[in-house]
Amino acid sequence: MSTAQDTAGGETPAWAEVTPDAARRLLIAAVEAFAERGYHATTTRDIAGRAGMSPAALYIHYKTKEELLHRISRIGHAKALDILRTAARREGTPAERLADAVGSFVRWHAGGRTTARVVQYELDSLGPDARAEILALRRQCDAEVRGIIEEGVAAGDFDVLDVKGTTLAVLSLCIDVARWFNVDGPWTPDEVGALYADLVLRMVGAA
Amino acid sequence: MSTAQDTAGGETPAWAEVTPDAARRLLIAAVEAFAERGYHATTTRDIAGRAGMSPAALYIHYKTKEELLHRISRIGHAKALDILRTAARREGTPAERLADAVGSFVRWHAGGRTTARVVQYELDSLGPDARAEILALRRQCDAEVRGIIEEGVAAGDFDVLDVKGTTLAVLSLCIDVARWFNVDGPWTPDEVGALYADLVLRMVGAA
DNA sequence: GCCCAGGGTGAGCGGGCGCTTAGCGAGCGG
DNA sequence: CCGCTCGCTAAGCGCCCGCTCACCCTGGGC
Numbered sequence: 231m232s233t234a235q236d237t238a239g240g241e242t243p244a245w246a247e248v249t250p251d252a253a254r255r256l257l258i259a260a261v262e263a264f265a266e267r268g269y270h271a272t273t274t275r276d277i278a279g280r281a282g283m284s285p286a287a288l289y290i291h292y293k294t295k296e297e298l299l300h301r302i303s304r305i306g307h308a309k310a311l312d313i314l315r316t317a318a319r320r321e322g323t324p325a326e327r328l329a330d331a332v333g334s335f336v337r338w339h340a341g342g343r344t345t346a347r348v349v350q351y352e353l354d355s356l357g358p359d360a361r362a363e364i365l366a367l368r369r370q371c372d373a374e375v376r377g378i379i380e381e382g383v384a385a386g387d388f389d390v391l392d393v394k395g396t397t398l399a400v401l402s403l404c405i406d407v408a409r410w411f412n413v414d415g416p417w418t419p420d421e422v423g424a425l426y427a428d429l430v431l432r433m434v435g436a437a
Numbered sequence: 438m439s440t441a442q443d444t445a446g447g448e449t450p451a452w453a454e455v456t457p458d459a460a461r462r463l464l465i466a467a468v469e470a471f472a473e474r475g476y477h478a479t480t481t482r483d484i485a486g487r488a489g490m491s492p493a494a495l496y497i498h499y500k501t502k503e504e505l506l507h508r509i510s511r512i513g514h515a516k517a518l519d520i521l522r523t524a525a526r527r528e529g530t531p532a533e534r535l536a537d538a539v540g541s542f543v544r545w546h547a548g549g550r551t552t553a554r555v556v557q558y559e560l561d562s563l564g565p566d567a568r569a570e571i572l573a574l575r576r577q578c579d580a581e582v583r584g585i586i587e588e589g590v591a592a593g594d595f596d597v598l599d600v601k602g603t604t605l606a607v608l609s610l611c612i613d614v615a616r617w618f619n620v621d622g623p624w625t626p627d628e629v630g631a632l633y634a635d636l637v638l639r640m641v642g643a644a
Numbered sequence: 645g646c647c648c649a650g651g652g653t654g655a656g657c658g659g660g661c662g663c664t665t666a667g668c669g670a671g672c673g674g
Numbered sequence: 675c676c677g678c679t680c681g682c683t684a685a686g687c688g689c690c691c692g693c694t695c696a697c698c699c700t701g702g703g704c
Contacts, residue, residue: 274691
């Protein structure tokens, strides 16, 4: 159960950047707990218990419960931005790059649903400073997708009425996968990624 | 501020079915608080305070804090289902009915964002029985939209690879409006409704 | 063998939570 | 003008929260 959360493509083991080991185990426990119950409904005793430690151990590695959420949010958003950036800057037509971006972004939200849930839906539980920092990362995600769509429009490959609105809709569609995707459901992350890539190409008039 | 939340088209005053007046004021206060902070982060003292009452007054009209969420969720889902059902059963081509359904559903999520947020995102805070009841209403919402899409496919108006997946994506797109829509933002609910109706028609290949 | 640094624990503090209860006072039939 | 009803309040109960602190155990340098 503790090794269930990997990255979208299985590149690097998840949360490898968090050290030492005890801090990583606590963070993974927090991700699972926040995803299941939400930030406010999760107790520090629950997090420590999942990591096999006493409640006090949490405060050796993190100043507060909110710092845990902040760390999770920052690492998660960095990963999401990395996925979109990689797709946006590869070679290929705008349609190919948009399909790649949506496909891999959706695979991450479906496969790493536990992490994605926390990253995408617990943002409001952060304090003002931390939230502002995360929102900046979000705007960069938006910019990457909008960039691809604008290039497609400029090249005459896409037919879009409202670039800003369509960008928002595309991201919204991908993000909401984290809310409804069920590992035991009828689709694999790959299947949802492929379906969504097709749907998004239709949305921008590239089909 | 207390009259801010109306229905999508301004048909009936919101929450008119909740009586007596004190119970309705408490429920409206709860909707606002849950939408702002989430169910678990909202205290019964906060709800009562917003309604101008003492903390104990809440328990004259509701057995528990969860009963408030349950009532809000049931009424909200009933309204959502009503919107979709009305659009699905009117006269017109499948494309017209789908555009109507998406447009009005999105207008409700954008205009009544406060309510929609609670209804769509605080579901997991309900107990098993209450959640099961609400999930049944959700499946009916899904069935209404899937019905329109199936008719469009049967009539040869739509070109859809995966009816079930596309239905889910359409609903997901609409629901997520409640997460990002901002009343002070660049769009009105009507504009988002129109944009989304166009995007969904493209998704089903009816453009 | 001794010491020290540092990750870990058990116990517990102050406080705020959901919820209860005893009683108050306005409205009203008789 | 009594007295009953009933919506509401003030006070507070028991609980568990986030977080702290004094102490312990273990492993590596000398």
